[in-house]
Amino acid sequence: MSRTIMLIPIGAGVGVTSVSLGMVRAMERQGVAVNFFKPIAQPRSGDTGPERSTATLRNGSSINPPEPFAMKYAENLISSGNKSELLENIVERFQKITKDSDVIIVEGLVPTDKHQFANEINYSIAKALGAEMVFVTHPSNDSSQQLKERMEIAVSSFGGKKNKRIVGCIINKVGAPIDETDSNSPDMNEMFDIPLAGTQTNLEVLQMFSKSPLPILGCIPWSAELIAPRVQDLAIHLEAKVLNKGDIEHRRLHSVTFCARTIPNMVQHFKAGSMLVTSGDRSDVIIAACLAVMNGMKIGCLLLTGDYPPEEEVMKLCHRAMESGLPILLIKSNTWQTAQRLQNFNMEIPVNDVERIEKVQEYIAGHIDKHWLNTLTEDSSLTRRLSPPAFRYHLTELARKANQRIVLPEGEEPRTIQAALICAQRGIAKPVLLGNPDEIHRIATQQGIVLTDDVEIINPNDVLENYVAPMVELRKAKGLTEVVAREQLQDPVVLGTMMLAENEVAGLVSGAVHTTANTIRPAMQLIKTAPGANIISSIFFMLLPDQVLVYGDCAINPDPTAEQLADIAIQSADSAIAFGIDPKVAMISYSTGNSGAGSDVEKVREATKIAQDRRPDLLIDGPLQYDAAVMENVAKSKAPDSKVAGQATVFIFPDLNTGNTTYKAVQRSADLISIGPMLQGVRKPVNDLSRGALVDDIVYTIALTAIQATQAQEKELEVKQIAEKA
CATH class of the missing domain: 3.40.50.10750 (Isocitrate/Isopropylmalate dehydrogenase-like)
Structure with missing residues (x-):
């Protein structure tokens, strides 16, 4: 028997679509057959494409949700007194997706001035589908007491405390910056000069756990990373002319800086992921920004205002920066008008931004109560298949339990540095980067990240001599000399393999810049095959x-x-x-x-x-x-x-x-x-990467390696115990 969970937004701006994404991913992680249904489309102002929630779920998962009914169709039936016909049609469409599903996530309508009937229709739909109701809200500027009262009002509108189908609530956007109009203010430096009227603290919301009239099934902290738009999204919004495309489709913006000062007072604001806004005739700013790019600073993009295209000589000077992927945009409006238009930018996820959809799904899924998720499928008799999200989740969970130290010989490679930080932050492994510490920190800064102490950095020059004698001993049958060993240890992959051979690390991951042969050959020579292999x-x-x-x-x-x-x-x-x-x-x-x-x-x-x-x-x-x-x-x-x-x-x-x-x-x-x-x-895990590997590819390969290390250790212990008994 499948379970139906209806997510009911309590007010506008609570992020119900993001929560729907996270709920679907949380189910997929469990290997659950899940589907999604938005009964009635609710287009935002300016929307001309497909219904956002349904299209986003299609792009962010393997499921294919049915199309919702058009809002105009629903409004016509409701206004003519034919609500029962609308509900029958919704149930008919819903029934088509329940056959092979353990859990169906249903997304309710958002109450707005235009759709004041939303709560009434949501309740009717929940009853018609036999759904369990989960309210979705956000703290806004409310105190914990005000949030509690808001939840109690919502409960009373859906049958009151006696309604056993109200199972709990999910609090989203905890700690989000709130402006004085009680709207979420995007985290873009210098975009707005609006003081934060009251940012909800985690401590304040945690008090809800003791006051809440409902079980809290998820408490989701706000994350600036999840709202970072692509350059192309801003370009479309501003109707900008693209002077240089660069990496416009993938580069993300984390801040906006208006360059109205002199260069010495501006360079400190040239940061990774920043959109620099300046008049098109400010050649000094354009050239300074391009110099920063050529020195490794991954600036988000240059936005030139006033419809002043840069002079040809200036563009020639900036050629290398443009070749490196820097997008350059030109718009007709002046800087003040641009600031006003940026205020109206829609921070919602575009339906085709698959990378951002994936991040939102993973993030929110990780903040949904696991015990409650497990109860949703306790009585399910449907066969479960290990889906990709379930597999990746399974990997990271096993890797966390393994808690292994993994060496990354390509420590100065940008993707590897990012992957190491992610693994450290998520507890997937204890990463060890081999390389010059100053160079590694410089590259990290260019990527817009700050390495924590959880990422260990070892300078090969400081430890190389420690491995000369052990390596000579391992290869003495092949006639290896100290001179040759010292020369071979200049290769960080060989050095990392010796750290593995000496049990100082549990596994090795390489290949982002090295060939497969470069990664595997040292392992075959120094680690050898596992017992019985x-x-x-x-x-x-x-x-x-x-x-x-x-x-x-x-x-x-x-x-x-x-x-x-x-x-x-x-x-x-x-x-x-x-x-x-x-x-x-x-x-x-x-x-x-x-x-x-x-x-x-x-x-x-x-x-x-x-x-x-x-x-x-x-x-x-x-x-x-x-x-x-x-x-x-x-x-x-x-x-x-x-x-x-x-x-x-x-x-x-x-x-x-x-x-x-x-x-x-x-x-x-x-x-x-x-x-x-x-x-x-292999006796100890050594794993190779594709040279085109993405950061996520490296993260999951590190997780694989950590799990293999634990398995190898268990196998070695088992073989040893058998030998001792014999």
């Missing part, structure tokens, strides 16, 4: 829209033998189990079953038999063509008796050529995230 192999976690698949081996072994292929299959199945994926292993070939012949397919057939004999506890089948492994209708005709065909979760490719090509084709064609390659069979 005959081969080192790799897997990728492929994050499809509704589930996670495992691909192996796509990075290490060019042409494995049948014995090695069987080892890879077993290693990959065990890795899948370790990360919460039910392994159904498909041995991929160009032929299914006995339909084909040839040395290549015979190798896969033999490898399948070896793997099945070694591990009868695993579901392993092959040879299978890819379509037979993944598609149920194809499996029925090509492999009707297979327990793997049509539902495979682990795919083992016959050689590196096939595996690497397939993983990249699927990743790029389907535009999905892949995490890996994760190495298997």
